[in-house]
Amino acid sequence: MTVPGHPAWLDAFDVPADAAGAVLALDFGDSGLWAARLDPAMNVEATTAEPRITPYVIDVRTATYLRDTGAVPEASDPAVFAELVDIVRRARESLIERDSVLLMGTQQLRLTTVSLDAVMAATVPEVNRVHGMVVELAGSEPVAAVLLSPGADQWPGLWESMTERGYTMLLPGDPFPVTFAGDDEPTHTLLDRVEASTGSLAWEVSDAEGTEAGDDAAPSGSRSRRGRVLAGVAALGLVVAGGAGVALAVQGGDEHQRPTAQTATPSTSANAHEEEQRPPATAAPEDISAARASMSRYVPPAPKSTARPTQTEAPTGPKPAPRPRPNPRRTIPNPIPGLPPIVIG
Secondary structure (H helix, E strand, O other), rough: OOOOOHHHHHHHOOOOHHHHHHHEEEEOOOOEEEEEEEEOOEEEEEEEEEEEOOOHHHHHHHHHHOOOOOOOHHHHHHHHHHHHHOOOOOHHHHHHHHOOOEOOOOOOEEEEEEHHHHHHHHHHHHHHHHHHHHHHHHHHOOOEEEEOOOHHHOOHHHHHHHOOOOOOOOOOOOOOOOOOOOOOOOOOOOOOOOOOOOOOOOOOOOOOOOOOOOOOOOOOOOHHHHHHHHHHHHHHHHHHHHHHHHHHHHHHOOOOOOOOOOOOOOHHHHHHHHHHOOOOOOHHHHHHHHOOOOOOOOOOOOOOOOOOOOOOOOOOOOOOOOOOOOOOOOOOOOOOOOOEEEEOO
């Protein structure tokens, strides 16, 4: 573990001077855990340490987890548990680059599997302590990045556990993340006040009535709201009147004996009187008879026959006489093996 000052391993990192947030350093070794906050010149500003967290503690935690979860039930024996702790110690070096490792014990244990997930699950209390040290050093500022020393390789799963909690963990040679800390200009949002438009709206009521000719003042808000209400009432009246007219037209079409609605035109009084004396119009008699006639039912045409005409067979003559079968030849077996039979007739 390093001591306060300027650790040499920090030279492997390229940290910008205008980093948006606190830049922290983290070292791990046999002496415990050491964390520090760095200034823009990469000098140590504040430090904190936890000597109780060592690589041996990580080994014991992982071995206890494997025993309690039933992965290595033989570890309930103290001697076997000590052998399991040694297996975990040897596995930590391989778990930096692998997800799991299979090792053989030296005494009673044979093949034992140690996985990175097991180490991460077993060291949750230690990771919580690291998290608290980071929050303590950062204070109210966000954490831009946490620089890990080469000694952090002795704790497999530390990088993964802190990354899952939202921290940017950097190893030597990793590029510094690009962050944005904002600017001095205020950010305009949708909650900002919108200036009222000076243009007139089509539905606003004109203020010509009740004002003088030379007065160019804008109408008050109460008059504007009153005009909108009057316009809405007028529009509603037009809709109701149109609906009533449609209803009358529908009723006139259903009942033929009722007179249809007639529209009066603003003409002379003589024309209006003539319109009133005109008898109500009705439907034509032939249309009424056609409407009252019974509905004819559709009768589909008879299907066309698709059967093929029977072909007339030509008359057949007398059956031909059967062909005479040739007389079978009479043979006797040949006494000489391999020769054909002897024909005797």
